[in-house]
Amino acid sequence: MTAYDPSNIFAKILRGELPAHRVYEDDRALAFLDIMPRAPGHTLVIPKNPARNILDIDADDLxxxxxxxxxxxxxxxxxxxxxxxxxxxxxxxxxGQVVFHLHVHVIPRHDGVALRPAATYKASNEELAAAAEKIRAALKNL
Structure with missing residues (x-):
């Protein structure tokens, strides 16, 4: 298996080198919106520790x-x-992995509405900001 590459896009987001619409963060994980959502609210959850994928992540981090x-x-x-x-x-x-930092896609779904094909739609900054605010507000009430 190939080693973890610290120059991957999610590592850059973790280091603050690239922007992201963050919805949750603690000392071990970060959740942020996918800029190419397959449905509104499509969120990615990643570990903060380097992990290429499920094959090399620490079990506690997973x-x-x-x-x-x-x-x-x-x-x-x-x-x-x-x-x-x-x-x-x-x-x-x-x-099917494209970004080689472990990430979990969490995608809200509605009956009868198909997912957009992967990597076919880039959301606007305004759309992402509105979705992020909705998720942050919902997290406060859980």
């Missing part, structure tokens, strides 16, 4: 990321009046 993903899922359900949640996590190129 458990923490899973717990935060659950909190984000609950907030997404509320914030977007969703009917369900899709949770996805990809590993290595053959598994």
């Amino acid at each position: 458990g923490h990321v899973a717990g935060i993903a659950q909190r984000i899922a609950r907030a997404g359900m509320k914030a977007f009046a969703a009917d369900g949640i899709t949770v996805q996590q990809f590993n290595e190129t053959a598994g």
Whole structure:
């Protein structure tokens, strides 16, 4: 397996070198909106410790990321009046991984509404800011 590359885009977001619409952060994890959402509220949850994917992450960090993903899922359900949640996590190129820092996709869903195809729609800054505020507000009330 290839080693972790600290120049990946999510590592740059963690270091503050690139902007992100952050919705949750603690000492071990960060949750922020996907700039190419497959549905409104599409959020990514990542560990702060370097981890290429599920194959090399520390088990405690993976458990923490899973717990935060659950909190984000609950907030997404509320914030977007969703009917369900899709949770996805990809590993290595053959598994569909594009950014090689472990990340969990948490996507609010509505009955009868298909996900946008991956990497086909870039949300505006205003759209992302509004979605982030909805999720942050919902997290306060969980």
